[in-house]
Amino acid sequence: MARTLISAVLAALALVGALAAQVVLAGDAQGYVKAGSRAAAHGACVEPTQYMRRHHMDLIQHQRDATVYQGIRGTRHSLAGCIDCHVGPGSDGHPVAVNAEHQFCRSCHEFAAVKVNCFDCHDGVPKGGPLSESAQSALDAATQQGRGRGNADGSVRSAREGQGQ
Amino acid sequence: MMKHPPEGIDQGRRALLGVAVGVTTAVVAPGLVLHAAALPSAAPPGAQRSGPVTDRVRWGLLIDTSKCAEGCRACVDACDRENGLDLQTRPAGQSGRAWADQKAVWIRKVKLADDLTGRVTNLPMMCQHCEHPPCVDVCPTGASFKRADGIVLVDRHTCIGCRYCMMACPYQARSFIHEVTHDQLTRVPRGKGCVESCNLCVSRRDQGAPSTACADACADAGHHAIVFGDLKDPRSAISQALTGLPNRQLREDLELNTGVRYAGV
Numbered sequence: 001m002a003r004t005l006i007s008a009v010l011a012a013l014a015l016v017g018a019l020a021a022q023v024v025l026a027g028d029a030q031g032y033v034k035a036g037s038r039a040a041a042h043g044a045c046v047e048p049t050q051y052m053r054r055h056h057m058d059l060i061q062h063q064r065d066a067t068v069y070q071g072i073r074g075t076r077h078s079l080a081g082c083i084d085c086h087v088g089p090g091s092d093g094h095p096v097a098v099n100a101e102h103q104f105c106r107s108c109h110e111f112a113a114v115k116v117n118c119f120d121c122h123d124g125v126p127k128g129g130p131l132s133e134s135a136q137s138a139l140d141a142a143t144q145q146g147r148g149r150g151n152a153d154g155s156v157r158s159a160r161e162g163q164g165q
Numbered sequence: 166m167m168k169h170p171p172e173g174i175d176q177g178r179r180a181l182l183g184v185a186v187g188v189t190t191a192v193v194a195p196g197l198v199l200h201a202a203a204l205p206s207a208a209p210p211g212a213q214r215s216g217p218v219t220d221r222v223r224w225g226l227l228i229d230t231s232k233c234a235e236g237c238r239a240c241v242d243a244c245d246r247e248n249g250l251d252l253q254t255r256p257a258g259q260s261g262r263a264w265a266d267q268k269a270v271w272i273r274k275v276k277l278a279d280d281l282t283g284r285v286t287n288l289p290m291m292c293q294h295c296e297h298p299p300c301v302d303v304c305p306t307g308a309s310f311k312r313a314d315g316i317v318l319v320d321r322h323t324c325i326g327c328r329y330c331m332m333a334c335p336y337q338a339r340s341f342i343h344e345v346t347h348d349q350l351t352r353v354p355r356g357k358g359c360v361e362s363c364n365l366c367v368s369r370r371d372q373g374a375p376s377t378a379c380a381d382a383c384a385d386a387g388h389h390a391i392v393f394g395d396l397k398d399p400r401s402a403i404s405q406a407l408t409g410l411p412n413r414q415l416r417e418d419l420e421l422n423t424g425v426r427y428a429g430v
Contacts, residue, residue: 068320070217071312071371080351121321121349121356128350132247134381135366135374142375 032108034088034096039104042085046076056082060118073130079118084126097124214371223315224365225294225396225424226380227403227412232390233287240289240391241272243382247366249350256344269340269355271363272379277430286430289379289391291363292317292338293415294424300330300339309360315396315424318364326358335416338362365393396424 063077086104090096099119245251277286308324339362352368380393394403412428
């Protein structure tokens with residue numbers, strides 16, 4: 001009888017412990033998204049959050065090859081898109097790199113003890129945009145000219161919003 | 166004694182083969198035609214690419230050296246700004262001369278002087294975007310590759326930094342990044358241990374912009390020495406200019422069929 005009681009108490013303790021751990025984990029995850037970033041204002045990422053936690057690297061890697069070899073940019077899985085949305089402002093209001101200490105990528109990767117190589121080459125802050133200013137103005141001029149001839153589709157907006165990497 | 170041909174040729178067999186060929190053609194041909202029709206056509210100006218690059222275009226440059234001014238660096242400076250090359254910093258303790266040799270450069274201004282006649286020619290040298298690029302031949306990992314639209318570039322995710330391509334390039338067009346980099350532009354990532362070179366402003370190509378930074382800057386400076394365009398489109402400005410202007414490839418003896426052509430050298 002005493003034995004049964006002890007196991008019941010142990011099981012109950014284990015359950016409470018597991019629940020507490022879940023709460024702590026959930027709290028951690030909430031903390032990774034930086035206040036003031038665009039991501040904090042959105043309810044969800046480009047895919048369901050649970051899926052992104054486990055598979056974001058696969059999506060980014062797939063997009064990487066499509067971009068480098070096929071020239072497809074500005075899709076929802078681009079690394080530039082991740083950075084653009086998850087970069088948060090520092091105390092001075094300037095954006096802080098997503099791979100800086102306590103920022104989105106770094107804090108979670110440190111928790112998971114996984115090294116991240118993206119930022120050896122890519123900057124953790126959006127900079128310069130998909131097109132330089134001169135290229136954008138040339139593109140605008142060309143599109144205007146094309147519209148005059150009646151064969152452009154007026155897609156400057158998408159080019160400006162696109163996040164190429 | 167001559168051997169006689171067999172008397173009765175089996176006509177039934179021929180008929181069967183004929184029918185088989187006809188049926189195969191009928192089955193396969195519509196597929197081919199539909200496939201060709203489904204390929205995306207050249208994007209209108211200002212359209213961001215949604216499908217993969219195709220070999221229906223081949224990007225190239227024509228450089229008219231007679232219009233290239235001595236001392237002008239408009240194209241080099243524009244390239245530096247466009248591709249974040251001006252953001253490179255000299256490592257502490259390195260001499261200015263060593264840094265000038267080592268830092269990444271995509272366009273070099275070259276001055277040719279004929280000793281006999283004294284004629285001086287100026288020209289910008291960059292990756293020549295060969296049809297048969299030696300850098301791609303020698304790359305051990307396949308990182309150096311030619312995109313379908315003729316742009317030769319490096320997939321820095323697979324580049325191991327062996328610099329074999331730099332040795333193979335007859336135009337000395339490639340640079341190696343020796344130090345850890347910071348503050349890269351979003352459109353031009355750059356990292357230690359990889360090789361890079363002119364990519365004909367590949368992010369501009371993918372966003373549908375009409376020209377390259379160097380060609381724009383040259384036109385803005387009033388020289389109009391650089392023409393950018395599609396070598397496969399007979400109506401493009403570059404094709405028209407190539408038809409009208411005597412021009413050549415540099416080191417044509419190597420038979421690389423370069424995408425960058427020079428007039429007046």
